[in-house]
Amino acid sequence: MTAEPDVTSRGQLVLRRFLRRRLAMLGFTIVLVLFAIAYLSPLFVAWQYDELDASAFLSPPTGEHWFGTTQNGFDMFALTMRGMQKSLVVGLVGAVLSTALAAIAGAFAGYFGRILNAAISAVMDLLLVLPGFLIVAILSPLFQGRTWLFFVLLLAAFQWMITARIVRGMTLSLKEREFVQAARFMGVPGWKIIFRHILPNMASLLIIDATVNVSSLILAEVGLSFFGFGIQPPDVSLGTLIGNYSNAALTFWWQFYLPAGFLVLLVLAVNLVGDGLRDAFDPNAPSRVT
Amino acid sequence: MEAAPILQVRDLSVTLDSEAGPVLAVRSVSYSVRPGEVFGIVGESGSGKSVSSLAVMSLLPSHARIRGSVLFRGQELLGQSDRALSRIRGRRIAMVFQDPLSALTPVYSVGDQIAEAILVHESMSREAATERAVELLALVGIPSPRHRATAFPHEFSGGMRQRAMIAMAIANRPDLIIADEPTTALDVTIQAQILQVLRTAQEVTGAAIILITHDMGIIAGMADRVGVMYAGKLVETGSVDDVFYRARMPYTLGLLGSIPRLDRGTHQALTPIEGTPPSLVDLPPGCPFESRCPLRIPSCREVEPPLLEMAASGPGHLAACHRSAEVERRDLKSADVFPAPPPHASDRDGAPRAELDQVLEVQDLVKHFPLVKGAILRRRVGTVHAVDGISFDIRRGETLGLVGESGCGKTTAIMEILNLLAPTSGRIVVFGRDTANITHRERFETRRDLQVVFQDPMASLDPRLPVHDILAEPLEAHGVPAVEHSARVRELLRLVGLEPQHASRYPQALSGGQRQRVGIARALALEPRLLVLDEPVSSLDVSIRAGVINLLEQLKKELGLSYLFVAHDLSVVRHIADRVAVMYLGRFVEIGAVDDVFDRPAHPYTQALLSAIPLPDPVKERTRTRIVLEGDLPDPSDPPTGCRFRTRCQKFSGELADAARRRCIEEQPALAARTGGPDHLDACHYAVTASVL
Ligand code: SF4
Ligand code: SF4
Numbered sequence: 001m002t003a004e005p006d007v008t009s010r011g012q013l014v015l016r017r018f019l020r021r022r023l024a025m026l027g028f029t030i031v032l033v034l035f036a037i038a039y040l041s042p043l044f045v046a047w048q049y050d051e052l053d054a055s056a057f058l059s060p061p062t063g064e065h066w067f068g069t070t071q072n073g074f075d076m077f078a079l080t081m082r083g084m085q086k087s088l089v090v091g092l093v094g095a096v097l098s099t100a101l102a103a104i105a106g107a108f109a110g111y112f113g114r115i116l117n118a119a120i121s122a123v124m125d126l127l128l129v130l131p132g133f134l135i136v137a138i139l140s141p142l143f144q145g146r147t148w149l150f151f152v153l154l155l156a157a158f159q160w161m162i163t164a165r166i167v168r169g170m171t172l173s174l175k176e177r178e179f180v181q182a183a184r185f186m187g188v189p190g191w192k193i194i195f196r197h198i199l200p201n202m203a204s205l206l207i208i209d210a211t212v213n214v215s216s217l218i219l220a221e222v223g224l225s226f227f228g229f230g231i232q233p234p235d236v237s238l239g240t241l242i243g244n245y246s247n248a249a250l251t252f253w254w255q256f257y258l259p260a261g262f263l264v265l266l267v268l269a270v271n272l273v274g275d276g277l278r279d280a281f282d283p284n285a286p287s288r289v290t
Numbered sequence: 291m292e293a294a295p296i297l298q299v300r301d302l303s304v305t306l307d308s309e310a311g312p313v314l315a316v317r318s319v320s321y322s323v324r325p326g327e328v329f330g331i332v333g334e335s336g337s338g339k340s341v342s343s344l345a346v347m348s349l350l351p352s353h354a355r356i357r358g359s360v361l362f363r364g365q366e367l368l369g370q371s372d373r374a375l376s377r378i379r380g381r382r383i384a385m386v387f388q389d390p391l392s393a394l395t396p397v398y399s400v401g402d403q404i405a406e407a408i409l410v411h412e413s414m415s416r417e418a419a420t421e422r423a424v425e426l427l428a429l430v431g432i433p434s435p436r437h438r439a440t441a442f443p444h445e446f447s448g449g450m451r452q453r454a455m456i457a458m459a460i461a462n463r464p465d466l467i468i469a470d471e472p473t474t475a476l477d478v479t480i481q482a483q484i485l486q487v488l489r490t491a492q493e494v495t496g497a498a499i500i501l502i503t504h505d506m507g508i509i510a511g512m513a514d515r516v517g518v519m520y521a522g523k524l525v526e527t528g529s530v531d532d533v534f535y536r537a538r539m540p541y542t543l544g545l546l547g548s549i550p551r552l553d554r555g556t557h558q559a560l561t562p563i564e565g566t567p568p569s570l571v572d573l574p575p576g577c578p579f580e581s582r583c584p585l586r587i588p589s590c591r592e593v594e595p596p597l598l599e600m601a602a603s604g605p606g607h608l609a610a611c612h613r614s615a616e617v618e619r620r621d622l623k624s625a626d627v628f629p630a631p632p633p634h635a636s637d638r639d640g641a642p643r644a645e646l647d648q649v650l651e652v653q654d655l656v657k658h659f660p661l662v663k664g665a666i667l668r669r670r671v672g673t674v675h676a677v678d679g680i681s682f683d684i685r686r687g688e689t690l691g692l693v694g695e696s697g698c699g700k701t702t703a704i705m706e707i708l709n710l711l712a713p714t715s716g717r718i719v720v721f722g723r724d725t726a727n728i729t730h731r732e733r734f735e736t737r738r739d740l741q742v743v744f745q746d747p748m749a750s751l752d753p754r755l756p757v758h759d760i761l762a763e764p765l766e767a768h769g770v771p772a773v774e775h776s777a778r779v780r781e782l783l784r785l786v787g788l789e790p791q792h793a794s795r796y797p798q799a800l801s802g803g804q805r806q807r808v809g810i811a812r813a814l815a816l817e818p819r820l821l822v823l824d825e826p827v828s829s830l831d832v833s834i835r836a837g838v839i840n841l842l843e844q845l846k847k848e849l850g851l852s853y854l855f856v857a858h859d860l861s862v863v864r865h866i867a868d869r870v871a872v873m874y875l876g877r878f879v880e881i882g883a884v885d886d887v888f889d890r891p892a893h894p895y896t897q898a899l900l901s902a903i904p905l906p907d908p909v910k911e912r913t914r915t916r917i918v919l920e921g922d923l924p925d926p927s928d929p930p931t932g933c934r935f936r937t938r939c940q941k942f943s944g945e946l947a948d949a950a951r952r953r954c955i956e957e958q959p960a961l962a963a964r965t966g967g968p969d970h971l972d973a974c975h976y977a978v979t980a981s982v983l
Contacts, residue, residue, distance in 0.1 A: 009756065009758055009759055009762075010754070010755055010756055010759050013756055013794065177749060178744045178746065178749040178750035179749065179750050179751055179752040179753075181744075181750075182742065182744065182750050182812070183763060183767075185708050185737060185740075185741070185742050186737060186741070186763060186764045186767050186768075186816075187733075187734045187737040187738075187764075187767050187768065188763065188764075188767045189767075192767075196752075196755070196763070197752050197754075197755075200752075200754040200755075201752070201753070201754050203754070281754065282754075283753060283754060283756075283796035283797075283798055283799075284753075284798060
């Protein structure tokens with residue numbers, strides 16, 4: 001046997017296996033590049049998202065306006081980049097937050113049971129039956145005038161309940177497994193068992209959930225913006241761009257397809273990363289993909 | 291001249307597809323079965339024993355490539371159409387599977403299914419078929435068959451289902467019954483019942499039986515001839531006596547030497563076979579056993595040995611080994627071929643038991659579970675008396691074997707101990723601390739000294755943690771600094787006979803034996819004083835088992851451990867334990883020093899249990915008188931009055947007069963010394979020792 005490198009803990013193994021996956025690395029690179037152009041390009045291009053070009057209304061893509069302009073003469077490229085800045089944060093941070101919330105709430109409710117379970121279940125059920133906008137309406141004074149990042153929190157807060165229920169169910173069955181009992185009999189505290197044994201054993205579910213959340217949060221943001229939250233004109237997000245210009249798809253296509261294309265690219269890249277992570281966590285997946 | 295074989299298998303080869311590549315599951319296997327004989331096929335998991343018989347029945351998935359020839363009464367079965375085969379399957383050849391639940395349809399009553407099996411092949415009225423079904427159920431020993439015929443499979447216990455399967459198998463008077471591990475999922479006393487039913491079925495139908503099993507004891511008691519399979523090949527075949535007493539292939543010798551014997555006591559040296567069977571995906575040339583064989587010579591690597599007739603034994607004794615002629619000439623036995631560690635002497639360093647420290651004391655332990663019904667409005671409908679007043683203690687350096695069949699409460703008992711909480715009633719004292727009044731802190735500290743090894747290492751090791759993290763977990767939990775983890779992990783791996791490289795593997799990448807070694811290493815990480823071993827070897831293959839048992843014995847001696855060894859396999863307990871407690875329906879029926887209990891069992895249940903275990907010794911098996919218990923374990927939520935064993939007690943039903951029986955019904959017998967030494971206790975009013983081995 002050739003000398004195996006002295007990499008032994010799970011963190012190291014997962015990282016090594018993740019780095020070996022070409023497609024995952026590709027997806028990861030795309031996400032980084034999207035971040036880079038979203039935040040850096042405004043520094044280099046001529047038109048900013050809130051500048052009007054009175055000489056070009058509804059112009060198709062040209063050398064001057066790479067992605068064309070809107071009917072008011074806003075530069076579509078600048079709008080798309082501005083929108084992507086928002087959507088990347090809403091999608092990625094929101095997805096991770098909501099999945100993390102679901103994982104923790106579900107696992108703690110399932111593992112500790114009793115009062116904690118009853119309390120968390122009550123919150124879950126309440127949020128499931130109450131229409132989201134009602135709560136938003138009630139809470140709106142609280143959020144008025146604050147940074148739009150609060151809004152990411154709010155979005156995540158409406159997203160986690162169903163996953164949390166699945167997590168709770170899986171926790172109930174994982175809790176009976178012998179390796180969890182073994183850890184208990186070793187004296188490992190419950191919260192550690194949850195993070196070390198229970199959640200990693202549902203990593204596939206959580207990762208899939210997070211990747212699905214990315215796109216659904218970006219689109220859900222449109223709905224809440226409608227109620228006057230978060231991203232307000234003249235500011236934009238990919239979601240509002242796609243929502244506003246969806247009826248232009250057949251006529252002035254650039255207004256719809258270019259932002260939509262970036263959303264698709266982002267979602268694809270996130271899926272690749274998700275698949276790679278899932279395989280890296282799963283010891284049964286082949287450790288090397290060519 | 292012998293009768294023409296009923297089944298003739300020639301050069302049967304089966305290749306299965308897997309993700310890793312084609313698996314050579316069976317490689318040119320040839321054997322024949324004569325009418326009315328029992329041909330046993332033994333092998334470990336992955337040896338191809340089941341695949342080969344499924345191939346005979348053409349029951350393999352379509353991606354399997356089968357070559358060779360299978361002649362059933364001169365008619366070729368391979369390559370036949372499904373329709374032609376279905377005329378033979380079920381009628382001329384029947385199968386009994388390990389898991390009868392999957393072979394019975396859940397939505398039809400058992401009687402209907404048997405009647406259906408008859409009607410497929412025979413033309414008779416539905417009523418007549420139903421009547422036949424009832425007769426068959428009676429034949430296989432199902433009580434009140436007419437009534438039970440209308441029951442559904444899930445209403446049957448495991449043993450009853452297997453009886454129903456046998457009834458279905460013999461419904462059309464087949465010429466050949468293929469029984470694939472028919473008793474593996476069952477308890478020993480039920481296994482004894484089923485084996486007897488199989489014998490009856492054979493007598494009634496005159497069918498030949500192919501009996502596939504991993505248990506050498508069952509083969510010794512049932513088979514006329516045996517084939518031993520290893521890595522997809524038949525490596526030795528012959529009459530049972532030839533194979534058991536004159537084995538010439540090192541693997542067979544190793545297998546025989548690795549089985550702890552119920553009739554041999556603690557002084558038997560177990561010969562472990564090192565290593566694991568080769569991967570069937572890329573099989574090296576030469577003898578498949580080469581990597582594990584102590585007799586290997588250079589040519590074993592290159593040339594695969596053919597099956598050759600052994601000159602000195604009876605005809606039909608074949609072995610596949612380059613050196614079998616030499617083995618025959620020198621008449622080598624297991625212990626000559628395989629290096630065995632010296633048998634362990636009793637290691638309670640001479641001092642009388644009473645003077646040693648108590649590491650665990652259990653007094654009148656009771657655990658009842660509420661039996662609830664209904665999903666929303668849960669109401670209590672009864673109480674399961676899982677553990678109902680057991681008392682024992684374990685002294686330093688001692689191994690107590692706790693034996694009993696599934697449902698007897700042994701698992702509940704150890705879980706109660708491991709939980710370190712106050713029990714429903716009774717007392718648990720671990721290292722002098724009473725669990726009823728210890729602080730959180732003390733409980734945590736006690737966990738250091740009390741560790742557990744579970745039955746199935748696949749289930750007890752987190753599949754998503756590499757071995758290093760698994761072994762570091764207890765260290766971290768008890769505050770061993772992180773910098774010391776790696777060194778300690780390496781040390782632990784070495785202690786249990788693994789390599790440092792194994793630290794970076796996931797449990798799935800290890801073999802069963804290696805996994806269980808990781809489980810043991812984890813339990814040892816904190817240098818405990820008492821280990822609870824919950825069936826630690828029963829999920830392992832026979833040849834691997836010996837290695838783990840030897841390891842446990844060696845560790846016990848080196849580290850001065852005490853064991854609470856829970857098992858249903860009495861042979862293993864006899865080998866490893868100093869004292870043994872036999873449990874039935876939540877109570878102890880007998881407890882004492884291991885030799886006392888095994889050689890002079892006093893309680894009828896212990897006697898039946900011991901007599902139910904097949905010995906890997908054909909002559910002894912043939913001459914033994916067997917006590918076969920009737921019926922199944924009673925419902926633990928409604929145990930019988932008086933003596934809990936009376937519903938199945940052979941003494942109660944066979945020997946006692948009515949007046950004497952009254953006492954069994956009315957008075958619960960207490961655990962007391964009735965038959966001999968003060969340390970040998972039993973719970974039977976009429977205990978008389980008997981030797982059943
Ligand atoms: S052929 Fe060689 S390696 Fe194989 S069993 Fe015989 S002696 Fe051992
Ligand atoms: S007390 Fe009676 S029923 Fe119980 S084991 Fe003894 S003889 Fe059998």
